[in-house]
Amino acid sequence: MAGEKLRFDTLKVRGGYDPKENNFSVSVPIYQSAAFDLGNTERASKLFSFSEFGFIYTRVGNPTVAVLERRVAELDDAAGAVALGSGMAALTYTLFNLAEGGGRILTTPRLYGGTFDSFKKIYPKFGIEIDYVEDPDDPASFENVIKDDTKAIFVETISNPNGAIADIEVLSEIAHNHNIPLVVDNTFATPYLLNPFKFGADIIVYSATKALNGHGNVIAGLVLESGKFNWANGKFPQFTEPQYTLRDLNGNERSILDVFPQFPFTARIRNNYLAYFGAALGPFDAYLALIGLETLSERIRKQVSSTEKLIQYLEGKKEVAWIKYPLAKGSPYKLLAEKYLPKGAGSVFTFGFNGTDDQLNKFLDSLKIFSFHANVGDARSLIINSPKTTHGELTKEEQNRAGITPDTIRISVGLEDPDDLIEDLEQAFNKAFD
Numbered sequence: 001m002a003g004e005k006l007r008f009d010t011l012k013v014r015g016g017y018d019p020k021e022n023n024f025s026v027s028v029p030i031y032q033s034a035a036f037d038l039g040n041t042e043r044a045s046k047l048f049s050f051s052e053f054g055f056i057y058t059r060v061g062n063p064t065v066a067v068l069e070r071r072v073a074e075l076d077d078a079a080g081a082v083a084l085g086s087g088m089a090a091l092t093y094t095l096f097n098l099a100e101g102g103g104r105i106l107t108t109p110r111l112y113g114g115t116f117d118s119f120k121k122i123y124p125k126f127g128i129e130i131d132y133v134e135d136p137d138d139p140a141s142f143e144n145v146i147k148d149d150t151k152a153i154f155v156e157t158i159s160n161p162n163g164a165i166a167d168i169e170v171l172s173e174i175a176h177n178h179n180i181p182l183v184v185d186n187t188f189a190t191p192y193l194l195n196p197f198k199f200g201a202d203i204i205v206y207s208a209t210k211a212l213n214g215h216g217n218v219i220a221g222l223v224l225e226s227g228k229f230n231w232a233n234g235k236f237p238q239f240t241e242p243q244y245t246l247r248d249l250n251g252n253e254r255s256i257l258d259v260f261p262q263f264p265f266t267a268r269i270r271n272n273y274l275a276y277f278g279a280a281l282g283p284f285d286a287y288l289a290l291i292g293l294e295t296l297s298e299r300i301r302k303q304v305s306s307t308e309k310l311i312q313y314l315e316g317k318k319e320v321a322w323i324k325y326p327l328a329k330g331s332p333y334k335l336l337a338e339k340y341l342p343k344g345a346g347s348v349f350t351f352g353f354n355g356t357d358d359q360l361n362k363f364l365d366s367l368k369i370f371s372f373h374a375n376v377g378d379a380r381s382l383i384i385n386s387p388k389t390t391h392g393e394l395t396k397e398e399q400n401r402a403g404i405t406p407d408t409i410r411i412s413v414g415l416e417d418p419d420d421l422i423e424d425l426e427q428a429f430n431k432a433f434d
């Protein structure tokens, strides 16, 4: 957009798109095409030597997908972005891009269930080892576990499902002292509640399937880079080694940093992982994600306010053993929430069900409005018993370390009237304890 810095709510409906370049179409067109004509042989050689940028093949780039990439990049003030077919693809490509060929990732046990499971089952088979900190709330304990071949610290800014907040400013300092980047999964916060780049994070990963899109009708992911990390510091030779496929018009081999100095990280994901592993986002799915994004602030504001109402209701109930939400009574994350999440701590929380397994099942089965599924951030509220579903891949011991006790119930608050949601919970509690 024409140079001047526009505000968040303007960017979320207009960012990264110029109608003049698209037949003055007001809505972003769906470029449902696998390939793009190269024009003539001269243009083709320019495109393939990166001396002119243009679309070639939708697996590595598409105009509709590119609007989504640019728009989310503008919302987080990123130097570059790449959209992918899922949040899992975004996360895997990011961490492989850092630690491929033998490296370690340092993280915490407080992770999305799929992430945790992939770390256990898949990463070691690709030569990538995962280290877990002893105490995720003590930044010093990260310092102790960094090894020579540690390639990144990775945390969720607001953790799934219990809403632990990572002290990303402190963690980014620790990472940078060791010449490694801080990678964050910002899915729960979305760019509306938190911009991790402001606090020193280097790479942001999103599952756009969740609140970013917010309508539960698409699977999508994004990777963003701040553009500030020094990839030439010696720890990441994959960014500085000359490559035949990056040769210039005269045939001189160049590195990814030579060709894409502003956004080498996402350019390397695009040119290697997206090109060869191929988890491309389709143009229609990108379009749906763009439509969802247009109402991001409005949705999150209402969802945060309804969440606070539900928490107030649950805090008074004897059927509720505890509540984990950064702003709930007694939460250890109040100070971090004030610092990182002044607009609210999101719309997902957990509580302990103070009853037997049978009562818990009866409670869940008696709900009439809440959906029973895994997709948080949806416009429709949902409820789920995490230890048996979303985090069911974890062993009892791993669940313990992740703070997921057998009585845990997770709620993601949608856009319904909060009083209807409270009445639904109340009637289900009554049935369960009848």
Ligand SMILES: *Cc1c(COP(=O)(O)O)cnc(C)c1O
Pocket: 086, 087, 088, 089, 091, 112, 114, 115, 156, 160, 185, 187, 188, 206, 207, 208, 209, 210, 219, 220, 221, 376
């Ligand atoms: C859902 C989720 C993912 C995975 O995203 P998909 O789009 O489902 O592949 C990663 N991280 C977090 C925090 C999530 O909630």
